[in-house]
Amino acid sequence: xxxxxxxxxxxxxxxxxxxxxxxxxxxxxxxxxxxxxxxxxxxxxxxxxxxxxxxxxxxxxxxxxxxxxxxxxxxxxxxxxxxxxxxxxxxxxxxxxxxxxxxxxxxxxxxxxxxxxxxxxxxxxxxxxxxxxxxxxxxxxxxxxxxxxxxxxxxxxxxxxxxxxxxxxxxxxxxxxxxxxxxxxxx
Numbered sequence: 721x722x723x724x725x726x727x728x729x730x731x732x733x734x735x736x737x738x739x740x741x742x743x744x745x746x747x748x749x750x751x752x753x754x755x756x757x758x759x760x761x762x763x764x765x766x767x768x769x770x771x772x773x774x775x776x777x778x779x780x781x782x783x784x785x786x787x788x789x790x791x792x793x794x795x796x797x798x799x800x801x802x803x804x805x806x807x808x809x810x811x812x813x814x815x816x817x818x819x820x821x822x823x824x825x826x827x828x829x830x831x832x833x834x835x836x837x838x839x840x841x842x843x844x845x846x847x848x849x850x851x852x853x854x855x856x857x858x859x860x861x862x863x864x865x866x867x868x869x870x871x872x873x874x875x876x877x878x879x880x881x882x883x884x885x886x887x888x889x890x891x892x893x894x895x896x897x898x899x900x901x902x903x904x905x906x907x
Contacts, residue, residue, distance in 0.1 A: 778837040785832035
């Protein structure tokens, strides 16, 4: 993943301004930050250690199966078996006010279904695990950065395509003009 210091500082400052992150106390040379998005007196979102571990892993690694979550959560919390992970995932799917996790369709050739967090918006029901995995930050491609937007509104999708097509035409015109300008200098 290629992030420059300016981008990281900007995102950090934005999260601090929203009271979702704070500087952690300590005498270190490097500024350490601590999240405040859940389990604080300022947050309505209260999660158990197991729920928090699953959400963190889904944020960091994208869609994963219950088995993958169990294997990768050992530094955050302990799960005795995959059934316990599935029970926690079920609780996150039926969370108090709104679901925090969604179960994706099983991918062809895969044994288990994958789960995705819903903090970036809902994943369309027809999306397979592979499509979700390709579009989720931190999954597979490290260059995917930012919120995932899964538009179910086809008009906005068509509008975006039209806008992109117009931008391509404009860029082609600019390239043509630059070529002509370059030829006038070399002639």
